[in-house]
Amino acid sequence: MTRDSEVGLFLALDAEREILRTAALSCGLQCIDLLTSDPILHAENLPPLIVTDTTAGPWETARCGTFSNYDAPTLLLVSDQDRPCTSIASTHGPSSSTAPACVLTRPLSLDKVIITLRTAAAVMASSSQRHQALMDDLSYCRSIFNCVSNGITISDANVPDLPLTYVNPAFERMTGYSSSEVYGLSCRFLQGTDRNQPELPIIREALRTGGETHVVLRNYRKDGTRFWNELNLSTIRDREGRITHFVGIQNDVTQQIEATRQLEHLAHHDVLTGLANRGLLMSRLDQALQQARRRKTSVAVLYLDLNNFKEINDIFGHESGDRVLVTIADRLRSVVRAGETVARLGGDEFVVVLEDISADRQPRDVMQRLVAKLSETVSILGTEILPTTSVGLALFPKDGDTAAALLRAADFEMYLDKQDTLAHAIAEGKRLDKQRHAPSHAALAIPAHR
Ligand code: FNR
Numbered sequence: 001m002t003r004d005s006e007v008g009l010f011l012a013l014d015a016e017r018e019i020l021r022t023a024a025l026s027c028g029l030q031c032i033d034l035l036t037s038d039p040i041l042h043a044e045n046l047p048p049l050i051v052t053d054t055t056a057g058p059w060e061t062a063r064c065g066t067f068s069n070y071d072a073p074t075l076l077l078v079s080d081q082d083r084p085c086t087s088i089a090s091t092h093g094p095s096s097s098t099a100p101a102c103v104l105t106r107p108l109s110l111d112k113v114i115i116t117l118r119t120a121a122a123v124m125a126s127s128s129q130r131h132q133a134l135m136d137d138l139s140y141c142r143s144i145f146n147c148v149s150n151g152i153t154i155s156d157a158n159v160p161d162l163p164l165t166y167v168n169p170a171f172e173r174m175t176g177y178s179s180s181e182v183y184g185l186s187c188r189f190l191q192g193t194d195r196n197q198p199e200l201p202i203i204r205e206a207l208r209t210g211g212e213t214h215v216v217l218r219n220y221r222k223d224g225t226r227f228w229n230e231l232n233l234s235t236i237r238d239r240e241g242r243i244t245h246f247v248g249i250q251n252d253v254t255q256q257i258e259a260t261r262q263l264e265h266l267a268h269h270d271v272l273t274g275l276a277n278r279g280l281l282m283s284r285l286d287q288a289l290q291q292a293r294r295r296k297t298s299v300a301v302l303y304l305d306l307n308n309f310k311e312i313n314d315i316f317g318h319e320s321g322d323r324v325l326v327t328i329a330d331r332l333r334s335v336v337r338a339g340e341t342v343a344r345l346g347g348d349e350f351v352v353v354l355e356d357i358s359a360d361r362q363p364r365d366v367m368q369r370l371v372a373k374l375s376e377t378v379s380i381l382g383t384e385i386l387p388t389t390s391v392g393l394a395l396f397p398k399d400g401d402t403a404a405a406l407l408r409a410a411d412f413e414m415y416l417d418k419q420d421t422l423a424h425a426i427a428e429g430k431r432l433d434k435q436r437h438a439p440s441h442a443a444l445a446i447p448a449h450r
Contacts, residue, residue: 004124006047007117008073010034010057016078016108020051023113027121046073049124051104051117053078076120077103151175151250153187157235157243161186162207165245174252176222187248190219190229203233210235210243216253227254270344272322273329281343281351285403288341288355289396299396300354300363302370303410304332307388307421309348312380320380324387331373335366351407367393390418 007029011017017033024031032047034057050057050073081103104116145152151171155162163184172178175190182189191197199215206213212234219229230253236245268280276284285301292299306312306328313321325348332342332350341353352370354363371391377384392413400406 004048005121006030006032006049007121008032008034008047008050010050010052010054011078012053016053019108019110019113020117023110023117026114027117029117029121049074049076049120051076051078074120074124076116078106078108079103080106151248151252153248153250154236155187155246155248157245162246171250174221174227174250175219191217192220192224194218194220194226203231206233207246216257227252228257229253273326273344275329275332275350276341276343278343278345281341281345281353282403282407284341285353285406288353289401289403289406292355292396297355298357298398299406300357300366301394301396301406301410302352302354302363302367303392303394303407303414304350304352304370304374305390305414305418306348306374307390307418309387312385312387316380316383316385323380324378324385327378328374328387331376332370335370335373351410363393363395367391388421390414390421392417 005028007020007024009017009020009031011020012035021031029049034046034050052075055075055077102116102120104113145168148168149170151174152166152168153164153171154166155164164182164187167177167179167182188195191200197217199217202213202215205211212232214230214232217229217231218226220226230251232249232251234247234249235243236247238244268277269275270277285299288299291297306324309321309324312324325344328348328350329342329344332352336342336352336354337356340355341351343351343353345351352366354361354366357363371389374387374389377386379385392410392415394400394406394409394413396406399409
């Protein structure tokens with residue numbers, strides 16, 4: 001006796017149960033009384049065909065979830081009214097667990113019941129193969145969902161807030177949350193408090209219109225670490241085209257995004273000091289000039305060059321020279337305001353762009369503060385050295401109205417300052433010679449001035 005030949009009786013009237021038992025016997029079916037056999041009422045043990053006078057029964061309470069193994073039984077409804085008989089095969093499956101496939105109209109006669117049961121048994125037999133194939137497909141899907149590296153989430157489209165009804169193991173690994181922790185929740189919990197993301201209105205619109213969408217979001221794992229989630233959202237529809245579920249496919253793209261950002265940073269910044277490079281300086285300066293034209297304000301460009309960097313390198317070595325450059329970069333950053341551009345053009349040349357100019361913040365004052373800061377001693381290999389700086393200042397629009405012109409003007413001013421400094425140093429050297437007192441590393445102690 002196979003399960004396909006079992007018929008469950010869930011009928012209140014003794015007389016009707018008796019007619020069904022006799023009819024089943026003559027159809028070669030085995031009757032199981034579901035009202036009296038408690039253990040069998042577990043959803044997974046129900047016979048594939050149930051004759052009942054109510055659509056509410058154990059099949060109703062044990063509604064199948066997404067990807068459940070539960071094979072919902074076909075119902076043969078005993079009713080006082082005649083109702084159209086739908087195809088038994090079409091009701092066989094989890095999505096229509098309580099729809100009656102056929103109706104037996106009262107009063108029941110043995111002949112009528114036998115005919116209906118035979119038809120039901122025949123259709124069941126032919127549909128069981130198709131059903132098995134369907135179950136196999138579902139089982140394949142389940143195995144695929146279990147082994148893919150993408151997170152897969154399914155939410156119920158017909159419940160407010162679209163609660164999750166399924167997440168696969170990859171979701172659990174990616175987020176650190178177990179399925180039982182997240183079932184019933186909206187997936188927005190993955191955003192934590194980071195709710196100001198431009199992609200969220202795109203998702204809302206896609207969910208509202210039932211469209212598909214592809215976004216990259218900042219999400220947070222259970223341990224609080226951030227990850228970039230490339231999310232594909234799509235819909236599942238029933239035969240009538242109504243949306244029943246939303247499906248989310250997640251891909252953790254944190255490594256790719258961080259590698260791309262690092263490459264972008266390298267393309268626009270000086271590796272040693274982390275300051276902007278020439279390319280970034282020029283584009284920021286262009287932007288600053290556009291803004292200054294609109295607002296009718298000024299922009300200052302300061303061109304700085306260390307006077308004694310070659311000597312520092314020659315005497316202390318390149319590693320020490322690099323340390324001095326990093327110190328200079330930190331000092332420049334510490335004087336300018338957040339958001340203002342500080343760039344290294346290569347070697348010992350630096351450029352600062354000042355956009356926030358006012359009566360209280362004159363470029364020459366900032367320049368003097370910069371020079372003073374850069375002239376503080378730097379300790380290298382136990383020796384205190386005094387870096388000195390030449391500096392040139394150019395102002396928009398007075399000294400140039402393009403980024404290149406301003407840079408040239410500031411460079412030229414810096415050159416004049418350097419000549420001044422050299423002449424001063426030579427005069428100072430001669431004076432010291434006369435006194436027959438030559439200090440060690442005299443070249444390093446050229447005072448910054450101007
Ligand atoms: C989502 N949402 C979502 N959001 C997120 O930050 N990470 C994710 O992995 C997912 N996955 C996901 C799957 C499915 C199936 C749905 C339907 C939605 C989006 C999230 O739940 C919510 O819709 C958006 O935050 C926008 O709506 P609210 O939060 O403004 O209501």
